[in-house]
Amino acid sequence: xxxxxxxxxxxxxxxxxxxxxxxxxxxxxxxxxxxxxxxxxxxxxxxxxxxxxxxxxxxxxxxxxxxxxxxxxxxxxxxxxxxxxxxxxxxxxxxxxxxxxxxxxx
Amino acid sequence: xxxxxxxxxxxxxxxxxxxxxxxxxxxxxxxxxxxxxxxxxxxxxxxxxxxxxxxxxxxxxxxxxxxxxxxxxxxxxxxxxxxxxxxxxxxxxxxxxxxxxxxxxxxxxxxxxxxxxxxxxxxxxxxxxxxxxxxxxxxxxxxxxxxxxxxxxxxxxxxxxxxxxxxxxxxxxxxxxxxxxxxxxxxxxxxxxxxxxxxxxxxxxxxxxxxxxxxxxxxxxxxxxxxxxxxxxxxxxxxxxxxxxxxxxxxxxxxxxxxxxxxxxxxxxxxxxxxxxxxxxxxxxxxxxxxxxxxxxxxxxxxxxxxxxxxxxxxxxxxxxxxxxxxxxxxxxxxxxxxxxxx
Numbered sequence: 001x002x003x004x005x006x007x008x009x010x011x012x013x014x015x016x017x018x019x020x021x022x023x024x025x026x027x028x029x030x031x032x033x034x035x036x037x038x039x040x041x042x043x044x045x046x047x048x049x050x051x052x053x054x055x056x057x058x059x060x061x062x063x064x065x066x067x068x069x070x071x072x073x074x075x076x077x078x079x080x081x082x083x084x085x086x087x088x089x090x091x092x093x094x095x096x097x098x099x100x101x102x103x104x105x106x
Numbered sequence: 107x108x109x110x111x112x113x114x115x116x117x118x119x120x121x122x123x124x125x126x127x128x129x130x131x132x133x134x135x136x137x138x139x140x141x142x143x144x145x146x147x148x149x150x151x152x153x154x155x156x157x158x159x160x161x162x163x164x165x166x167x168x169x170x171x172x173x174x175x176x177x178x179x180x181x182x183x184x185x186x187x188x189x190x191x192x193x194x195x196x197x198x199x200x201x202x203x204x205x206x207x208x209x210x211x212x213x214x215x216x217x218x219x220x221x222x223x224x225x226x227x228x229x230x231x232x233x234x235x236x237x238x239x240x241x242x243x244x245x246x247x248x249x250x251x252x253x254x255x256x257x258x259x260x261x262x263x264x265x266x267x268x269x270x271x272x273x274x275x276x277x278x279x280x281x282x283x284x285x286x287x288x289x290x291x292x293x294x295x296x297x298x299x300x301x302x303x304x305x306x307x308x309x310x311x312x313x314x315x316x317x318x319x320x321x322x323x324x325x326x327x328x329x330x331x332x333x334x335x336x337x338x339x340x341x342x343x344x345x346x347x348x349x350x351x352x353x354x355x356x357x358x359x360x361x362x363x364x365x366x367x368x369x370x371x372x373x374x375x376x377x378x379x380x381x382x383x384x385x386x387x388x389x390x391x392x393x394x395x396x397x398x399x400x401x402x403x404x405x406x407x408x409x410x411x412x413x414x415x416x417x418x419x420x421x422x423x424x425x426x427x428x429x430x431x432x433x434x435x436x437x438x439x440x441x442x443x444x445x446x447x448x449x
Contacts (some may be wrong), residue, residue, distance in 0.1 A: 043159050106237050
């Protein structure tokens with residue numbers, strides 16, 4: 001099973017096992033990883049599952065689609081590496097993925 | 107809008123799917139309802155957050171969108187002529203014993219009602235507050251989430267942050283009144299009406315408005331008075347822009363709001379209810395749908411429908427204390443079918 005590491009703003013690491021097919025947001029919520037709120041439950045409607053994808057994983061996770069890019073307008077401190085984790089599907093290729101959670105979801 | 111007090115059997119706070127179905131269940135028992143919601147349309151989260159998203163777990167409907175579910179519920183409750191009071195928030199509730207309650211909204215609409223049903227989902231939609239240092243102390247003085255009177259913004263040096271219709275509409279409306287309007291948005295593309303975007307770009311080209319690609323990251327000033335904003339541009343560098351007013355438009359989030367101050371027993375911002383009547387710690391006030399909490403609670407629309415039906419039975423006892431509740435089926439009951447207008 002693919003392993004995902006979430007690194008909080010203060011450096012705290014959370015490593016979880018995810019199932020291929022679920023989203024990076026779902027894997028976090030299922031394993032009670034703090035820093036991802038997912039207020040809308042994964043409908044790409046709220047921007048409270050905002051993460052920064054670690055540089056070495058940006059190519060593998062790809063670019064946000066238009067709807068996600070629109071929704072990122074509602075996030076705070078958006079950077080080049082910003083994604084909404086409800087829009088990243090876990091695959092076997094993403095085994096080892098590292099994402100950083102922002103100081104605050106907004 | 108003060109003056110007349112609306113007298114009714116039930117006031118429902120919230121107009122999401124569970125609130126709409128509550129109108130149906132109450133209607134079958136001849137309980138008349140007025141509905142209050144902060145949004146400009148019924149449907150709650152279904153209509154506001156995910157109108158086009160498919161829902162697959164409504165019994166007997168293979169798939170239905172949030173908007174279609176709302177439309178179908180509205181159709182179903184039509185025979186009961188519910189009255190909607192939209193774009194209003196209930197601010198005050200006063201208990202009057204067995205007579206029920208007096209309620210008042212933020213726009214001054216007043217009600218006298220026998221029972222209150224809180225079906226407010228995640229709470230009332232409120233503007234999102236960017237997590238910027240000092241922003242709280244500047245709210246109401248230098249930072250505003252809405253414009254009530256354009257005149258209040260005359261001669262101000264305004265930064266408008268955001269890339270949706272609200273940001274664009276207000277940038278256009280305040281240009282000319284304000285000393286200077288600067289729109290700050292993180293990218294070249296907008297989620298707003300193309301016509302507004304074109305108008306904005308024309309004003310920028312004419313030198314009458316400024317547009318900066320970037321994000322507001324810092325607020326500077328003191329005693330609640332904004333003097334400049336730190337704006338991080340595309341290059342990652344933050345530079346200061348002198349301004350005295352910030353209007354952030356980053357959409358809405360949900361907060362429990364004034365309901366939290368009504369003395370009801372709460373658990374982690376949810377209202378505690380029993381599972382027989384879905385009544386709160388205060389008699390005659392019910393809570394159904396996502397806003398309530400009880401052992402085994404599942405935040406599903408279908409759970410809310412069930413809660414609405416059981417709530418209505420107890421509501422009947424309060425509204426018609428001398429009558430006896432009899433369970434009737436819509437398939438066979440002549441009286442229910444008359445109420446539904448199918449007989």
